[in-house]
Structure formats: C-alpha cells, structure tokens
Amino acid sequence: MTAPIPSVVRFKVEPGDVPPEKAARRLHLTLVEFNAVLPRLLARGFPPADLDTGMYDLEAIDQWRRLRSAALFGLTPPPATEQSAAASSSGMGDRFAAKKRGGHG
Numbered sequence: 404m405t406a407p408i409p410s411v412v413r414f415k416v417e418p419g420d421v422p423p424e425k426a427a428r429r430l431h432l433t434l435v436e437f438n439a440v441l442p443r444l445l446a447r448g449f450p451p452a453d454l455d456t457g458m459y460d461l462e463a464i465d466q467w468r469r470l471r472s473a474a475l476f477g478l479t480p481p482p483a484t485e486q487s488a489a490a491s492s493s494g495m496g497d498r499f500a501a502k503k504r505g506g507h508g
Contacts, residue, residue, distance in 0.1 A: 419462060421461055423437065423438070426461075430464075448470075449464070450463035450464060
C-alpha cells in the first residue's frame with residue numbers, strides 16, 4: 404500500500420478574514436492593546452468582527468484606515484446617518500465586548 408500523494412498547491416490564497424491577533428497586527432498593535440482600544444475604534448466606525456466567526460475583514464480594515472485620510476486617497480467618507488450615530492452612541496463597543504464574553508448585548 405502506498406502513501407497518499409499530497410495535492411499540489413496551484414494558487415496562493417490570501418486570507419480575507421483574520422483572527423483578532425492579525426487584525427491587531429494590521430494596526431501595529433498587540434492583541435492586548437487592540438482589545439483595550441477596540442470599543443473606541445468601533446465607536447469611530449471600525450469594522451466589527453463577524454458575529455459567527457469572530458474574524459475581521461482585512462479589506463474593510465484597510466478601507467476604514469484610508470477613510471481617516473480620505474482626501475489623500477480621493478475618497479469620500481460615507482455620510483453619517485441617524486442609525487449609525489445612534490449605534491455608535493449606544494455602546495456598540497459594550498455590546499461587542501458582551502458578545503465576546505458570551506453574554507447578550
């Protein structure tokens with residue numbers, strides 16, 4: 404009996420969604436630093452982790468970063484809506500932290 408032949412990788416797949424450690428690294432932060440500032444980042448529109456996987460979208464993080472200096476990239480920040488303003492002022496970071504701890508928020 405022969406050993407199975409490993410498949411040949413044809414395409415390099417770059418991750419789109421990453422765990423919190425890598426999202427932190429994208430911002431040049433340690434995980435501890437990232438978790439400490441996460442509620443403030445979320446209040447400023449930072450893209451939250453996926454509710455099911457807990458992973459962060461790297462492209463969304465990069466777009467959020469670019470929108471902080473929108474004029475440099477020829478971007479227009481999205482208009483503030485009543486709903487987004489209410490969400491950020493009603494403790495979105497607190498709800499995220501509660502969900503992360505396993506509670507309901």
